Amino acid sequence: MLTLDERSVRQLKGVSALKEGELHAFGIHTISDLLNYFPFRYEDYCVRELAEVKSGEKATIMGIVRGAPIMQRYGRAKSRLTCKIESGGMLITAVWFNRTYMQEQLRPGREIMLTGKWEQHRLQITVADSEFPDSAKASKTDSLQPVYHVGGNITQAWIRKMIAAALTQYGPMIEEVLPYELMERYGFMSRSEAVEVIHHPGDASRGQEARRRMVYEELFLFQLRLQAYRGLHRGRGDGVAQPIGSETIREFAATLPFALTDAQKKVINEILTDMRRNYAMNRLLQGDVGSGKTVVAAIALYGAVRVGHQGALMVPTEILAEQHAKSLARLYEGTGIQVGLLTGSLTERKRRDLLAGLQMGLIDVVVGTHALIQDxxxxxxxxxxxxDEQHRFGVNQRSVLRRKGINPDVLTMTATPIPRTLAITAFGDMDVSTIKEMPKGRKPIKTYWVKHDAFDRVLGFIRKEAAAGRQAYVICPLIEESEKLDVQNAIDTYMQIQQSCPDLTIGLLHGRLSTAEKDETMSRFAANDSQVLVATTVVEVGVDVPNATLIIIMDAERFGLSQLHQLRGRVGRGEHQSHCILIADPKSETGRERMKVMTETNDGFEVARRDLELRGPGDFFGTKQSGLPEFRIADMVADYETLEQAREDAGELTERDDFWSNESYARLWEILRREGLFQGEQLD
Incomplete structure (x- = not known):
């Protein structure tokens, strides 16, 4: 017998070939897809007593028609219909706009259900929807009505009708997927009951119970796939076991020109423990700007070299590659470790020598851009x-580099602090290490929010910092004039600062410059040959300039919170006090909230948490590269506790000896097989 996953929606009466094509656009191909096409909200038609309704609220009430309806016509085809209704011992006025057909139905003594906005001072309800309980078409009386995402020729009424028909015909065939032990532990209703109740909740409390069960199921199955994948691959033992001695690492750490923080020591231990095992590490290292992730990576790379292997560090830009190569060479001075640099701008001869050195093992650690993954x-x-900054590389780029070794260990670094909720979802197949502690002696960046009319005062601040021998960034959201967006652009700002500060050297950096021009501009700024750098967000991940103590962000409301925090991290890297000035006149409440958050905290994890609340998970990394799953019903922000519990439960289950042999988990094996878990594809 065919399962619901194998039955086409065409098997439902009322689904034509045309309608089937339109359903496909919503991802609905099978009966199972249709039953799992959950409403995103409900219209509340649950009847309330008028005395309970506050003025201005939308509510549903029952009443009796007590007067003859009065029709007023005005304009072209516009009308206003009023009628006296008795409800809750009060005589009120019900008002319909442009519903002439209602006039003949409003017969005195007839019961009516009204949904609309209640205005206490007028004793009036402006009706959005109405229904007569004695009508054969009555469907909403005292209920929550599901509202689905629809479009084209798919209407709310039609999709409700099709889902109701599918529930009647195929509801008994809905199979349970959660193991009995989890059902018992959390007191869940059955899957068939939960699906039925989500579409037809009846009352809010039952709807919440059904949602609780289905949210857990969705998050549990997602996490089960990730955890089972990790379990299978760990079981293969096909990684490189690297017997790195703790004493070796301690001796190297003692040569560093600074003391490691406790947070750095903790994550180094986590990474080295993984590297010593015989399965491939897949770990995310996250930490705020300036928290010392590069040193952690340097120690891990040092460990790999000391046991006879090689390491590679891939970064998104040439200038960042050069910076990291120089930093590593300084840290490894006197150790005999050879550091190479591979970028697209190497001469042919230098590139040939470097490639030969890598192949013969003469170069121990190579730093590079995507040039590292060439054939x-x-x-x-x-x-x-x-x-480094993994979200700037595509999945394919990262996996190509991984294939250059025999299942090498992988350490992914990001300076975009990610709330734990998002980290365990976007990177569910990774272990997550976090550095929350900042190096001792680092001064917090002072952040201010000013309006555009204060720009002259800001220019004075630039001159003051430059007079003290220090430098400033000025960040703009656009390259040149746009008719659509009234925002300050980099070219205009560059010219304005040049006129106001003729004694200063100003650089200009934006995405339309060639790589060579960008590197030249950035190198001049790093060498203090220019005092001010006017730039677009290409400096978000850029060169380390400890002498830069001021960053000014124009039209700051146009940037997301996490991006603002990344930009702020360009300063605060030296011994002098640094400042960030946000220039913004936000019209929206969200824009004002962003400015408030930035001036209140320097903690990147707190900024990220607030950003997730304001923007939602889908936009956190940007839509193109978010890597986040599209959940049908779960919400990562609202359901974070369930997400963490589901991850824990999935991990506990897949680590059990009997998971792959106990028949009570057969339905879960089937789901994992259907999703290709055993076909060897790499989750990345």
Missing amino acids: DVFFRSLSLVVT
């Missing part, structure tokens, strides 16, 4: 791959 790059023994 002619070979390693003698690559055992550790580190990627």
Whole structure:
């Protein structure tokens, strides 16, 4: 017998070939898809007593028609219909606009259900929807009505009718997927009952219970796939076991020009523990701007080299690659470790020499851009791959570098602090290490929010910092004039600052410059040959300039919170007090909230948490590369506790010896097989 996943929606009476095509646009192909097409909200038609309704609220009430309806016509085809209704011992006025057909139905003594906005001072309800309980078409009386995402020729009424028909015909075939032990532990209703109740909740409390069960199921199955994948691959033992000695690491750490923080020591231990095992590490290292992630990566790479292997560090820009290569060379001075730099701008001869050095094992650690993943790059023994700012690389780019070794360990770094909720969802197949502690002695950046009319005062601040020998960034959201967006642009701002500060050297950096021009501009700023750098967000992940103590962000309301925090992190890297000035006249409440958050905290994790609340998870990394699953019913922000519980439960289950042999988990094996878990594809 065919399962609901195998039955086409065409098997439902009323679904034509045309309608089937339109349903496909909503991702509905099978009966199972239709039953799992959940409403995103409900219209509340649950009847309330008028005395309970506050003025201005939308509510549903019952009443009796007590007067003859009065019709007023005005304009072209516009009308206003009023009628006296008795409800809750009061005589009120019901008002319909442009519903002439209601006039003949409003017969005195007839019971009516009204949904609309109640105005206490007028004793009037402006009707949005109405229904007569004695009508054969009555469907909403005292209920919550589901509201679905619809479009084209798919209407609310039609999709409700099709789902109701599917529930009647196929509801008994809905199979349970959660193991009995989890059903018992959390007191869940059955799957068939939950699906029925979500579409037809009857009352709010039953609807919440059904949603609780289905949210858990969705998050549990998602986490089960990730955890089972990790369990299977760990079981293969096909990684490189790297027996890195703790004493070796302690000796190297003692040569560093600074003391490691407790947070750095903790994550180093987590990483080294993974590297010593015989399965491939897949770990996310997240930490705020300036928290010392690069040093952690340097220690991990050092460990890999000391046991006879090679390491690679891939970064998004050439200038960042150069910066990291220089930093690593300084840290490894006197150790004999050879650091190479591979970027697209190397001369042919230098590139040939470097590739030969990698293949023969003469170069221990290579730092590079996407040039690292070209076909002619070979390693003698690559055992550790580190990627920095991973969301700037596509999935394919990261996996190509991974294939340059034999299942090397992978450490992914990001300076975009990610709330734990989002980290365990977007990177559910990774272990997550977090550095929350900042190095001692680092001064918090002072952040101010000013309006555009204060720009002259801001220019005075730039001159003051420059006179003290320091430098400033000025960040703009657009490159040149746009008719659509009334925002200050980089070119105009560059010219304005040049006129106001003729004694200063000003640089201009934006995305339309060539790579060579960008590098030249940035290098001049790093060398203090220019005192002010006017730029678009290409500096969000850029070179380390400890002498830069001021960053000014124009039209700051146009940036997301996490991006503002990243930009702020360009300063505060030296011994002098740094400042961030946000210039904004936000019209929206969200824009004002962003400015408020930025001036209240320097903590990137708190900023990220508030950003997730304001923007929602889908936009957190940007839509193109978010890597986030599209959940049917779960919400990562609202359901974070359920997400964490589901992850814990899935991990506990997949680690049990009998998970792959106990028949009570057969339905879960089937789901995992259907999703291709055993076909060897890499989750990345």
